[in-house]
Amino acid sequence: MAEPSSSLSASKDDLIQLIKRLGTYLSGNISNLFSISVQKLDPRSVGAIAGLAVAIIFTYRLMRSPAAPPRRQPKLQAPRTRNSALSTLSNQTLMPSGVNSSSDDLRAQNVVDELFQPVKPTLGQTVRQKLSEGRKVTCRVLGVILEESSPEELKKQATVKSSVLDVLLEISKFCDLYLMETVIDDESEKNVLLALENAGIFTSGGLVKDKVLFCSTENGRTSFVRQLEPDWHIDTNPEIVSQLARFIKYQLHVSPVRPERTAANVFSSPSLEHFFGCV
Structure with missing residues (x-):
């Protein structure tokens, strides 16, 4: 310099x-x-x-006349000590050249793999990507969020699936989320609301109790969805999914057995968390 x-x-x-x-x-x-x-x-x-x-x-x-550009002096390498030279010579003698070259190539490849390793998206990013930036979502409770799968079971208890909590909370942060279910009596409604409250859904996300809707028939749930006009509807009933295919932009049919695809805007998955890659 x-x-x-x-x-x-x-x-x-x-x-x-x-x-x-x-x-x-x-x-x-x-x-x-x-x-x-x-x-x-x-x-x-x-x-x-x-x-x-x-x-x-x-x-x-x-x-x-302009000054001539300075000539760069070659860098002087530090003299190698006798011990380092002997160590290098012994390593070359003990290790075949092919093995040494292979290990160097392997280390270089490992460095390249670490540098270009794809970054895994967060759950929130995955939710937004999967929902195609949809801003309003309606979702059935039975078989999707709760362990129970029939209205009769709700008369006794309601149990929120622990595996679905993270996904549900991310959806409620990003979307205007409405939950709905067909129930037999008022006691079933109380059990559902209590289970959701105990799971922390009303405190950690953007969901409120007023957005949990109840009806007495399956047709009532269909009517709720059409009135709300969501970007996505999530349900387990194939008949409701088929009826709403003409009116809703996207639907997710949650079913343990993969059904035949009834429309291009209907997707299927064994569970809500599986659809977002949490399983």
């Missing part, structure tokens, strides 16, 4: 020395030059004038 400054300093020193020599030369000859008349010029005087002119021109060009 010090090469440019040292080169520039050397050029300045040469220029100063040249100017000093020119000054000495001029001091000794300037009086003689001006004392000579034009009519009495002899070869010696002409030579002095020519030398002065050449010196002036050379000095002017030297001052105008």
Whole structure:
């Protein structure tokens, strides 16, 4: 890094020395030059004038010319100690060249694999991607969020599946989520709301109790969905999924057995969490 400054300093020193020599030369000859008349010029005087002119021109060009770019000095490698040389020699002697080359290639490949390893998306990113940026979602409770699969079971208890909680909370953060279910009596409604509350769904996400809807028939759930006009509806009943295919942009049919695809906008999955890659 010090090469440019040292080169520039050397050029300045040469220029100063040249100017000093020119000054000495001029001091000794300037009086003689001006004392000579034009009519009495002899070869010696002409030579002095020519030398002065050449010196002036050379000095002017030297001052105008750009400094030459500094030459880079080759980097000096630190001398290898005797111990390191012996160690390298012993390693080369003990390990065949093919094995050494293979291990180097393997280490290089491992470094490349680590650098270009794809970054796994977060659950929130996966939810938004899977839902195609949909902003409103309606979802059945039985068989999707609860362990129970029939309205009769809700009369006794309601149990939220632990595996679905993270997905449900991410959906409620990103989307306007409505839960709905067909129930037989008021006691079933209380059991469902209590189970959701105990699971922390109403406190951790954007879901509120007013967005949990209950009806007494399956047709009532279909009517709820059509009135809300969601971007996605999630259900386990194939008849409801088939009826809503013409009206809802996307649907997810949750079924343990993969059904035949009834429409291009209907997807199927064994569970809600499986659809979002949580299983």
